[in-house]
Amino acid sequence: MYKITDAAARPQNASAENADALLTAAGAAFGYDGHMVVRDLDFTVNRKDYLCIVGENGSGKSTLVKGILRLIAPMQGSITFGAGITRNEIGYLCQQPAVKKDFPAGVYEVVLSGNSGAMGLRPFYTRKEKQAAAENMRRLGIADLRERCFRELSGGQQRRVLLARALCASRKLLVLDEPAAGLDPPGTAIVYNLLKKINQEMDVTIIMVSHDIEAAAEYSRKILHLKNKQYFFGDAAEYMQSDERRQLYARHSE
Secondary structure, X not given: OOEEEEHHHOXXXXXXXXXXXXXXXXXXXXXXXXXEEEEEEEEEEEOOOEXXXXXXXXXXXXXXXHXXXXXXXXXXXXXXXOOOOOHHHEEEEOOOOOOOOXXXXXXXHHHHHHHHHHOXXXXXXXHHHHHHHHHHHHHOXXXXXXXXXXXXXXXXXXXXXXXXHHXXXXXOEEEEEOOOOOOOHXXXXXXXXXXXXXXXXXXXXXXXXXXXXXXXXXXXXXXXXXXXXXXXXXXXXXXXXXXXXXXXXXXXXX
């Protein structure tokens, strides 16, 4: 039997030592049409954590992300969300931009649309939501792009716009799938430094999928290495000295 639960549904006497847990996987497995893609998941993501998920293509990274986003339910075990987080309070940035490059929208309009998930049937943005959009643009250094058309921006600028959009969706948890994919080295460095700033200065928890092992170890605090099951979970510094990391790095260097 599988389940997805929220902290509010747990017993009143739940252990206080887990009060900071945003997400806990306990013996969880995910897959499609009865086929298990990734299994034996036992890890916890706490508030203010910066977790990087690594692994070869086909190792289950994207499948796990879908589980975290509650797009698919676990085939085994459970995944529990704590700290009062709801489905609409997870900001997501996919590898392929959520806004098409030829979409004729202005930058501010794209960023503001990050609030739509929490609006329900309400047709208008509130003053608070508009202020949050402007503040997130300022934090990410794109306030001067406010009146620009999204499709006219560079790849790096588009990523920052979409990151600001994700922040409008959540100030608790960001889930990012290869956020620097396709960017040149300077653009990649900007994105990673912005994520570090968001994590450390705004106390936003980050879960990031990445093929960049060196960046993963430099910027994240924890590493989850998948190989169609949980192959490693622990501190980034510990991972850099592990056999799991050496084996994966050797294959990427071939």
